[in-house]
Amino acid sequence: xxxxxxxxxxxxxxxxxxxxxRKGYSENExxxxxxxxxxxxxxxxxxxGAPCExxxxxxxxxxxxxxxxxxxxxxxxxIFSPINGKVQKLSVVTLPNGRHVSSIPIRAQGDxxxxxxxxxxxxxxxxxNRGIETIDPEVIRRQxxxxxxxxxxGAAFPTHxxxxxxxxxxxxxxxxxGCECEPYLTSDTRLMIECPEAVVTGALxxxxxxxxxxxxxxxxxxxxxAIKAMQRAAGGSGMxxxxxxxxxxxxxxxxxxxAILKRAVPLGGxxxxxxxxxxxxxxxxxxxAAVIRxxxxxxxxxxxxxxxxxxxxNLLAPIGAPARDxxxxxxxFTEDAVRMIAGGPMMxxxxxxxxxxxxxxxxxxxxxxxxxxxQTEETNCVRCGxxxxxxxxxxxxxxxxxxxxxxDVDLLERxxxxxxxxxxxxxxxxxxxxxxxxxxxxxxxMVMAARKKAG
Amino acid sequence: xxxxxxxEKKAPPGKGxxxxxxxxxxxxxxxxxxxxxxxxxxxMIDVLVALAPVVLASLxxxxxxxxxxxxxxxxxxLAAESLFTIMRGRRPTPTDFSAAVTGVILALSLPGxxxxxxxxxxxxxxxxxxxxxxxxxGMNIFNPAMVGRAFVMIAFAGALAASxxxxxAGTVDAVSRATPxxxxxxxxxxxxxxxxxxxxxxxxxxxxxxxxxxxGGIYLCIRRTASWEIxxxxxxxxxGFGVIDTLVNLDSxxxxxxxxxxxxxxxxxxxxxxxPVTSPLSPRGKLLFGGxxxxxxxxxxxxxxxxxxxxxAVLLMNSATPLINRWTIPRPLGAAMQG
Numbered sequence: 001x002x003x004x005x006x007x008x009x010x011x012x013x014x015x016x017x018x019x020x021x022r023k024g025y026s027e028n029e030x031x032x033x034x035x036x037x038x039x040x041x042x043x044x045x046x047x048x049g050a051p052c053e054x055x056x057x058x059x060x061x062x063x064x065x066x067x068x069x070x071x072x073x074x075x076x077x078x079i080f081s082p083i084n085g086k087v088q089k090l091s092v093v094t095l096p097n098g099r100h101v102s103s104i105p106i107r108a109q110g111d112x113x114x115x116x117x118x119x120x121x122x123x124x125x126x127x128x129n130r131g132i133e134t135i136d137p138e139v140i141r142r143q144x145x146x147x148x149x150x151x152x153x154g155a156a157f158p159t160h161x162x163x164x165x166x167x168x169x170x171x172x173x174x175x176x177x178g179c180e181c182e183p184y185l186t187s188d189t190r191l192m193i194e195c196p197e198a199v200v201t202g203a204l205x206x207x208x209x210x211x212x213x214x215x216x217x218x219x220x221x222x223x224x225x226a227i228k229a230m231q232r233a234a235g236g237s238g239m240x241x242x243x244x245x246x247x248x249x250x251x252x253x254x255x256x257x258x259a260i261l262k263r264a265v266p267l268g269g270x271x272x273x274x275x276x277x278x279x280x281x282x283x284x285x286x287x288x289a290a291v292i293r294x295x296x297x298x299x300x301x302x303x304x305x306x307x308x309x310x311x312x313x314n315l316l317a318p319i320g321a322p323a324r325d326x327x328x329x330x331x332x333f334t335e336d337a338v339r340m341i342a343g344g345p346m347m348x349x350x351x352x353x354x355x356x357x358x359x360x361x362x363x364x365x366x367x368x369x370x371x372x373x374x375q376t377e378e379t380n381c382v383r384c385g386x387x388x389x390x391x392x393x394x395x396x397x398x399x400x401x402x403x404x405x406x407x408d409v410d411l412l413e414r415x416x417x418x419x420x421x422x423x424x425x426x427x428x429x430x431x432x433x434x435x436x437x438x439x440x441x442x443x444x445x446m447v448m449a450a451r452k453k454a455g
Numbered sequence: 456x457x458x459x460x461x462x463e464k465k466a467p468p469g470k471g472x473x474x475x476x477x478x479x480x481x482x483x484x485x486x487x488x489x490x491x492x493x494x495x496x497x498x499m500i501d502v503l504v505a506l507a508p509v510v511l512a513s514l515x516x517x518x519x520x521x522x523x524x525x526x527x528x529x530x531x532x533l534a535a536e537s538l539f540t541i542m543r544g545r546r547p548t549p550t551d552f553s554a555a556v557t558g559v560i561l562a563l564s565l566p567g568x569x570x571x572x573x574x575x576x577x578x579x580x581x582x583x584x585x586x587x588x589x590x591x592x593g594m595n596i597f598n599p600a601m602v603g604r605a606f607v608m609i610a611f612a613g614a615l616a617a618s619x620x621x622x623x624a625g626t627v628d629a630v631s632r633a634t635p636x637x638x639x640x641x642x643x644x645x646x647x648x649x650x651x652x653x654x655x656x657x658x659x660x661x662x663x664x665x666x667x668x669x670x671g672g673i674y675l676c677i678r679r680t681a682s683w684e685i686x687x688x689x690x691x692x693x694x695g696f697g698v699i700d701t702l703v704n705l706d707s708x709x710x711x712x713x714x715x716x717x718x719x720x721x722x723x724x725x726x727x728x729x730x731p732v733t734s735p736l737s738p739r740g741k742l743l744f745g746g747x748x749x750x751x752x753x754x755x756x757x758x759x760x761x762x763x764x765x766x767x768a769v770l771l772m773n774s775a776t777p778l779i780n781r782w783t784i785p786r787p788l789g790a791a792m793q794g
Contacts, residue, residue: 019488254788268787340480341487348483374489380593382495384731385682394785396736416787424486431493438484
């Protein structure tokens with residue numbers, strides 16, 4: 001039972017850390033619609049899987065919602081134009097994770113959809129939660145695929161692939177992830193507060209498409225307003241609301257499954273292996289917009305926050321909008337801004353180029369001041385074991401870091417390096433400020449390369 | 456690792472206007488937050504704070520002898536670390552306090568009667584061979600203070616033997632009697648529990664007051680600078696063997712409580728065995744390590760010629776730490792159970 005909020009807890013996972021939540025910058029800011037940018041730059045790779053193939057040419061005119069790139073292969077998702085405009089020459093954009101990908105720049109031209117209309121399309125109106133069972137599951141999956149929907153929580157896995165029928169591994173439970181465990185970010189929180197019915201609709205759609213018997217939404221107890229909104233919206237729909245104690249990384253899918261269902265996903269396996277699928281609330285919302293309103297994925301909610309932003313906000317922004325536009329809409333940088341991160345501060349990628357576009361997986365831009373930032377003075381590892389005490393996967397981060405430094409692939413395998421999902425708990429807690437995540441990341445790459453070579 | 460890249464600046468202003476200072480944004484790998492309340496230096500300072508009650512008790516009992524040993528050992532350890540680190544071509548960092556901690560622990564493990572060269576050589580050997588040769592802080596296998604003490608114990612056998620603790624002449628009252636453990640081993644004399652608890656007995660500088668060790672030790676565990684699993688394991692093992700010994704030797708008057716409060720057991724359990732560098736990483740491993748230390752201490756106390764066994768027990772278990780680490784690799788979440 002949470003004394004602070006009065007909610008009954010459904011369960012938790014072992015270990016983890018408690019970074020400062022710092023949601024106060026933006027958690028009370030209603031979603032605003034970003035003014036349509038003059039130019040968007042749409043990367044052709046925005047998901048796990050194969051990059052898309054552009055189907056438009058330079059100087060071609062496109063409209064809001066028109067497909068501009070088609071998916072290649074099964075594990076891919078098409079991409080749509082978020083504005084009315086003219087396609088420019090194919091370009092290259094550097095994503096925050098360092099990858100260079102081709103992109104389709106579109107310059108806005110002519111009349112655009114009004115901001116009020118965009119709000120109505122994505123956040124307004126009625127979202128049904130009855131009669132979902134009458135829709136053919138195959139139709140749901142097809143429309144999700146055709147709308148280009150991928151996981152909006154950050155991993156960006158094509159959703160129709162996750163819910164493709166699998167006789168050997170049927171799904172009995174779908175979990176909707178409303179935890180948003182990263183500090184600072186509040187995009188999912190505001191979505192649940194302002195448009196909870198859409199989340200319920202999307203959840204019911206995905207439950208029906210997966211053939212699951214049970215649908216549960218998990219939220220951390222640091223968002224009481226969102227919890228109440230979801231409880232109200234889910235009433236009578238069959239969707240359960242599970243409140244979990246706030247702990248990082250509760251929003252990680254393996255930890256969410258452990259907390260709510262007490263099932264352990266096999267190491268190296270998928271939630272499918274224990275009959276579960278996990279989907280972000282933003283993805284559920286996008287699925288509702290696609291199936292009920294026929295809207296492809298063209299916009300998403302991006303939280304622009306941190307001490308380095310003058311007026312933190314939650315913005316509904318077009319995919320492909322440059323970071324510059326979002327930051328300007330939030331009053332620009334403060335004087336002491338020192339780090340700009342795509343995503344949250346625990347797992348997000350730092351970047352500097354303001355032309356960097358919003359992609360399907362961009363949950364927010366966090367701009368930190370020097371006071372909020374990680375200390376960088378590194379000292380020696382004294383084997384205190386704190387990293388072992390906090391690793392949610394029960395690994396030994398200090399040994400993995402040591403193995404990585406010495407390029408010892410055997411030691412990395414023995415300590416299960418590929419099990420690490422780079423949450424950052426170890427580096428967060430380390431008294432010596434060692435770059436453990438960076439070292440383990442390198443180590444994982446060494447293991448993958450060695451496994452590939454071994455065949 | 457940290458690259459500095461300038462964010463786009465506005466166009467240079469015309470004459471007479473102040474230039475707009477754009478913030479300097481740089482990149483680094485995730486995570487971008489860290490828990491600032493714990494650093495390695497703060498852990499070392501915690502140890503020094505926890506040692507304060509023990510040092511105060513030793514000053515009270517041993518007076519100038521305690522001051523003498525503390526000054527010599529701390530100075531030697533600091534000098535040794537600076538010298539050897541410079542010889543390795545690195546910059547010495549005395550302000551990380553690790554050498555100071557080694558010095559204090561070494562001093563507290565010596566008898567008050569030890570000559571000046573015992574502390575000096577103990578400090579140099581302990582820091583040089585116990586730590587710097589392995590590569591500095593975090594790289595050593597054996598507890599550096601104990602390495603120094605083991606060396607002087609063998610090199611200056613007379614000064615550190617059980618009888619060396621006594622000195623009839625001199626101003627300090629405490630050293631005129633035998634240490635409690637030695638008195639029991641040689642003559643079956645049982646020192647009252649209260650004296651063992653408070654500390655007005657003879658012994659090495661830090662071992663006499665069980666109360667001071669407990670206060671400091673519990674502070675360390677609460678601060679999470681020391682892992683509680685290690686002292687818990689030590690006390691559990693000593694309790695277990697102590698109870699058996701008490702039952703077997705019911706008429707000796709020496710109970711398991713005497714074992715716990717007497718000698719350097721509490722000092723060793725909380726301050727020596729808990730050195731994170733030389734003890735295992737996982738909670739299970741720490742319990743095993745503590746249990747091993749406790750068992751070896753009892754073995755040495757009951758069956759060897761030495762009245763006390765903490766130093767040897769810790770060094771032996773240090774050598775077993777890599778093996779214990781291998782035995783207690785935690786099972787990753789979702790990994791199959793090993794058969």
